[in-house]
Amino acid sequence: MRAEPIRDPRLRTVAVLGLAFTFSALHGAAALGGMVSLTLALIFLSATPAARLLRALRLPGLVVAGIVAILPFTSGDIILADLGPVTLRAEGLGAATGIALRFLCIFALITVFLGGLPLPHLINALRGLRLPALLVDMALLTLRHIEDFRHDLTRMQTAMRLRGGQQRWFGQLRQTGWILASLLLRSHARSERVYHAMILRGHGAPGAALPEMPLVAGSDKIALGVLIALAAGLLAMEHLI
Amino acid sequence: MHIPDGILPLGLTLGGWVAAGGLTAISLNRIAAQPDPRAALPRASMMTAAFFAASLIHIPIPPTSVHLMLSGLMGAMLGWYAIPAILIGLAFQAVMFGHGGLTTLGVNGVILGLPALAAFGLMRSMGHFAHPVMRALVSFATGAGAVLLAVALFTTVLLAGLPAHLDAVTERAAIMALAIAHLPLALAEGMIVAAVLTFLRRTSPEMIIAR
Numbered sequence A: 001m002r003a004e005p006i007r008d009p010r011l012r013t014v015a016v017l018g019l020a021f022t023f024s025a026l027h028g029a030a031a032l033g034g035m036v037s038l039t040l041a042l043i044f045l046s047a048t049p050a051a052r053l054l055r056a057l058r059l060p061g062l063v064v065a066g067i068v069a070i071l072p073f074t075s076g077d078i079i080l081a082d083l084g085p086v087t088l089r090a091e092g093l094g095a096a097t098g099i100a101l102r103f104l105c106i107f108a109l110i111t112v113f114l115g116g117l118p119l120p121h122l123i124n125a126l127r128g129l130r131l132p133a134l135l136v137d138m139a140l141l142t143l144r145h146i147e148d149f150r151h152d153l154t155r156m157q158t159a160m161r162l163r164g165g166q167q168r169w170f171g172q173l174r175q176t177g178w179i180l181a182s183l184l185l186r187s188h189a190r191s192e193r194v195y196h197a198m199i200l201r202g203h204g205a206p207g208a209a210l211p212e213m214p215l216v217a218g219s220d221k222i223a224l225g226v227l228i229a230l231a232a233g234l235l236a237m238e239h240l241i
Numbered sequence B: 001m002h003i004p005d006g007i008l009p010l011g012l013t014l015g016g017w018v019a020a021g022g023l024t025a026i027s028l029n030r031i032a033a034q035p036d037p038r039a040a041l042p043r044a045s046m047m048t049a050a051f052f053a054a055s056l057i058h059i060p061i062p063p064t065s066v067h068l069m070l071s072g073l074m075g076a077m078l079g080w081y082a083i084p085a086i087l088i089g090l091a092f093q094a095v096m097f098g099h100g101g102l103t104t105l106g107v108n109g110v111i112l113g114l115p116a117l118a119a120f121g122l123m124r125s126m127g128h129f130a131h132p133v134m135r136a137l138v139s140f141a142t143g144a145g146a147v148l149l150a151v152a153l154f155t156t157v158l159l160a161g162l163p164a165h166l167d168a169v170t171e172r173a174a175i176m177a178l179a180i181a182h183l184p185l186a187l188a189e190g191m192i193v194a195a196v197l198t199f200l201r202r203t204s205p206e207m208i209i210a211r
Helices: A009-024 A029-046 A050-057 A062-074 A090-114 A119-128 A133-162 A169-200 A218-240 B010-032 B041-056 B071-096 B105-126 B132-161 B168-203
Strands: A079-083 A086-089 B058-061 B064-067
Touching (some): A009 B010, A029 A090, A029 A218, A050 A090, A062 A086, A119 A133, A133 A169, A133 B041, A169 B041, A169 B168, B010 B071, B010 B105, B058 B168, B071 B132, B071 B168
């Protein structure tokens, strides 16, 4: 059973941002250890399945993997090992370890706090945190278009392949441009229709009622307070130890 | 072209959020000054969805394929709306795919947002040529230039923010490698943006804000 550390989406957003920025300030071994412990505790408390974390990790790790693979061999003066054509250096190895740990922990935080949250709830939470109305509306409309856009794109690419005719490189680029332009044209007409239908239903009209934000539960406030205290503890550890 | 969490120091990530916040505030001000500030909202949302889904559009660059960046096209089609659109697209990518990051959302927004504004400026100042070849060249420069500017910003921020010091030779090699690796993408995206804008000029010119 999943026991969320914080239920309210607004406080979750505040918590994930606060912890992520705190984590990005940590470099010392003790503070990094505390960061990993706190992340593991949050994963355990939220009962996030390891498979879900690993599945989510597949895509974004490329830049980090590149840096972590290169830094230990290119940065620093203290040589730890001579491995033939390359030398393993202490400073680079330390920096690469820090980057990998911070990346993994912040990634896990996002998955724990926001991974299970439906995006419309997250956008409403941002409205509750006083994000400008234009941005909120744009985000909600975007969400509505994403699936349509993906679907149309896949269909047009399939249709283009079925019509055959292998193009050379330049021809393929031009063809991609035309697919994209046709897709934008079609999506534009649909987005205008959707938006005007929303306006006709009273969206954005003066005095129109916005979705009500529920009151924040006391337990959520306490949980956020505990997380902020732990984050402050990590920062103190970074500077004192 | 997305910097993930965990690499940049706190000062840079916070600075990125402040810079992105400033750019967004300027953009919202400019949008609010328009006769109907919400008129372009459907188009901006549709382009944000396209920016989000750009990772699904693979373009062949032998021996591999890459995906589009689209910030030049966003600038040409959305103008000031491009900044909020890019930030929303990046936030969705970070939350849904883990692509990019939360602490680096501001930095990534600036890396892709400034080239979009530069593309907007270029199209507005030079996109009015009557000759179709000249217009296609400006459109090409809009797409390719935005990629190159984004690569330059990405490389600068990444090298400035790495927690370990790289020697000058390694740093030069990294810059060269990134530039050479992205040159084919810049050319390909330039051609695609030129094709898109030429198509839209003929069929639906009102969709290009900086026409």
